[in-house]
Amino acid sequence: MTNTLPLRTLIVGGANLDITGSCFARFVPGDSNPGLVKNSAGGVGRNIAENLQRLGMNCSLLTVLGDDIGQALILRSCTDAGVDTGPIIVHPTLTTGTYMAINNQLGALLAAIADMAIIDTLTPDQLALKAAYFTQADQIIIEANLPENSIQWICEQHSSKPICADGVSAAKAPRLRSVLAHLDVLKVNSEEAAAILQETGDDLALAKKLHAKGVKNVLLSQGPQGVILHNQDGTWYKSAIKGDNENDTGAGDSLFAGFVAARHLLKRPADQLEFAVACATFTLSSTASVNPKLGVHEIRQLFLSHLSKGAWCS
Ligand SMILES: Nc1ncnc2c1ncn2[C@@H]1O[C@H](COP(=O)(O)OP(=O)(O)OP(=O)(O)O)[C@@H](O)[C@H]1O
Numbered sequence: 001m002t003n004t005l006p007l008r009t010l011i012v013g014g015a016n017l018d019i020t021g022s023c024f025a026r027f028v029p030g031d032s033n034p035g036l037v038k039n040s041a042g043g044v045g046r047n048i049a050e051n052l053q054r055l056g057m058n059c060s061l062l063t064v065l066g067d068d069i070g071q072a073l074i075l076r077s078c079t080d081a082g083v084d085t086g087p088i089i090v091h092p093t094l095t096t097g098t099y100m101a102i103n104n105q106l107g108a109l110l111a112a113i114a115d116m117a118i119i120d121t122l123t124p125d126q127l128a129l130k131a132a133y134f135t136q137a138d139q140i141i142i143e144a145n146l147p148e149n150s151i152q153w154i155c156e157q158h159s160s161k162p163i164c165a166d167g168v169s170a171a172k173a174p175r176l177r178s179v180l181a182h183l184d185v186l187k188v189n190s191e192e193a194a195a196i197l198q199e200t201g202d203d204l205a206l207a208k209k210l211h212a213k214g215v216k217n218v219l220l221s222q223g224p225q226g227v228i229l230h231n232q233d234g235t236w237y238k239s240a241i242k243g244d245n246e247n248d249t250g251a252g253d254s255l256f257a258g259f260v261a262a263r264h265l266l267k268r269p270a271d272q273l274e275f276a277v278a279c280a281t282f283t284l285s286s287t288a289s290v291n292p293k294l295g296v297h298e299i300r301q302l303f304l305s306h307l308s309k310g311a312w313c314s
């Protein structure tokens with residue numbers, strides 16, 4: 001099997017400096033907790049780009065960075081992975097997006113703050129300056145960090161290309177509400193699905209409603225429970241894999257990227273979902289927001305050795 005997917009993918013979205021503090025012992029609110037604080041490159045769009053590139057796709061990242069230390073870290077992370085940074089815009093005064101997360105001693109998120117004012121400058125006018133990257137792309141990935149009018153602009157201008165989207169957070173996911181009918185794949189968790197639909201319900205019911213609103217493939221992640229895929233051909237479930245959980249951050253981004261890549265690597269939806277879950281598990285075992293050791297070969301060896309050769313596309 002070849003591990004190179006020739007598809008040129010343009011990812012438009014956020015890039016952050018992730019500052020993650022993990023407690024050594026039980027978290028005590030209102031006090032200083034001994035622990036480990038780590039900086040890593042993050043942001044949903046950037047994470048997806050790095051994951052996809054490491055899985056063999058040909059990725060360009062369109063985001064906006066400040067002229068600061070975050071820029072250097074993020075550019076290096078992309079370059080190390082092989083992501084094309086050509087479309088990236090540098091803003092002269094605003095600070096690079098920053099995400100500050102506090103994890104408990106098991107690596108699970110307790111609270112986080114996302115300071116991403118800079119991404120509001122990624123307006124349709126700015127995106128239009130990068131027209132060549134949109135034209136060259138075989139598929140486009142967007143996420144809900146983007147301003148709503150930019151999301152709409154991309155979906156209207158490039159409706160002939162497959163567009164996949166990530167809901168990011170319950171606060172931002174509603175920005176995707178008006179473009180659901182344009183989406184080939186939408187990755188959400190339960191809270192994001194409910195926020196888009198403005199109603200609650202069980203996860204399968206939410207996934208079905210998003211599909212009824214025009215999303216072709218709904219990927220609804222359920223944390224430690226696993227994930228649901230729903231499309232016109234049916235519904236698939238995959239349980240999460242229990243493993244060493246170093247850091248929750250980025251598992252969903254890796255799941256999404258794993259699924260997008262797996263659709264070109266594996267024939268059956270059940271296997272594609274299994275590949276995606278394996279990517280999420282692999283990320284959870286890393287202290288960074290993306291596991292730098294990710295690769296198709298690694299996922300295949302560690303998690304999918306039971307699949308026959310015929311399950312793979314080539
Ligand atoms: N505690 C866990 N144990 C095992 N697997 C997990 C755990 N938490 C998450 N996962 C895996 O990661 C996937 C994505 O997790 P989750 O549903 O929390 O995504 P998310 O809400 O988008 O998270 P994030 O915003 O941190 O990326 C799940 O579908 C599951 O496969």
Ligand SMILES: O=c1[nH]cc([C@@H]2O[C@H](CO)[C@@H](O)[C@H]2O)c(=O)[nH]1
Nearest residue numbers: 014016042043044099114250289
């Ligand atoms: O509003 C946001 N919160 C968090 C993130 C990023 O999510 C990643 C984890 O899924 C993490 O890297 C953070 O920067 C974002 O891009 N926007």
